[in-house]
Amino acid sequence: MISPLPDTLIRPLVQAALAEDLGRAGDITSEACIPADARFSAVFAARKPGVVAGLDCARLAILELDSTAQFTALVADGDALAPGTVLATVQANARALLSAERVALNLLGRLSGVASLTRLYADAVAGTKARIVDTRKTTPLLRALEKYAVRCGGGVNHRYGLDDAILIKDNHVAACGSVGEAIRRARAFAGHLTKVEVEVDGLHQLGEALTERPDVIMLDNFSLEDLRVAVARVAGAVVLEASGGVNLETVRAIAETGVDVISVGALTHSAAVLDIGLDEA
Structure with a gap:
């Protein structure tokens, strides 16, 4: 319940x-x-x-x-x-x-x-280990209600706002100069209870990210083959989140690559x- x-x-x-x-x-x-x-x-x-x-x-x-x-x-x-x-x-x-x-x-x-x-979406990935999570793409001022509705539908909540987890996106990486540097700065800043996630846009950034051991690596717009390669390479060392290009027609195949989490903005911005x-x- x-x-x-x-x-x-x-x-x-x-x-x-x-x-x-x-x-x-x-x-x-x-x-x-x-x-x-x-x-x-x-x-x-x-x-x-x-x-x-x-x-x-x-x-x-x-x-x-x-x-x-x-x-x-x-x-x-x-x-x-x-x-x-x-x-x-x-x-x-x-x-x-x-x-x-x-x-x-x-x-x-x-x-x-x-x-x-x-x-x-939750039914579409049933039987895999992947969990469906939401994003911050919510109606202004209704985020708590919409994220509650995601839970009612069998999904899991991603971060609520900018203050409850560190999520390093592509523009943060660009401003810092590299994936590794962004993660190092985040680790130096974060408290012991604050998780650090980094977005990578290709396998070329995965190794650098993995070296710094963030809590979560977001695989943004990866092909199915690259998702499988990433899952094999990481081998459970960190949580892997797939993001981008997710819809009801693609979500099952994404889940079957072995990723841990699939984030879907459509849950709240297109329902x-x-x-x-x-x-x-």
Whole structure:
């Protein structure tokens, strides 16, 4: 079971999204059409197959506008959905529920889309040792939510930001002058708990990187043959991460080369929103 994110992390994001939607005058449509004390019962239901993530976002969006609302989840984040699956039931003040509807569905659909795409990648490499990981190519300010959705889909998180691991990319190497020099500087700077990863763009840089023994070597846009050569040459001395040119058609072959990790930016930058609706109960 996926450990849920704390409400204290989710709530400010939900509040900001509601403030954006409600604008300067609030939901004037609901105010015009619906009596102030009217109640409404509804269900969140999947219209397409996928994997659910973000139920707490929907719950908090509704509770923010009606603290007395009753939100009952019938599935858990990470569960597979068939079309028609009811995710949750809700009873709330009608104005509040309809005002929160779009924010709730936007976040729930977005995160479920990320989880659903991640599950496809995770299933594609099943039986190999490779793990699917995300990147920092996330929606600004929604990184914690989207990386949580990756976990719901069976993926693993890469670093969260610039401050929790050292990742030496090609431009860092260019600025330092060489792969080896960049790793040496990183090792001198890093604390004992900080991991160091370096990106190499060909086998010609692999030996130099391996000599300096970083924790992880990223093999960027390597061919399948070069990935196999790298795996044999490294022989488990460091973690090998494959990156670049990864899609659902190529990921299985990449995994079968023996790499440890496959990073996929598409998990968060290209996931389609899962179609989920709010329907009257």
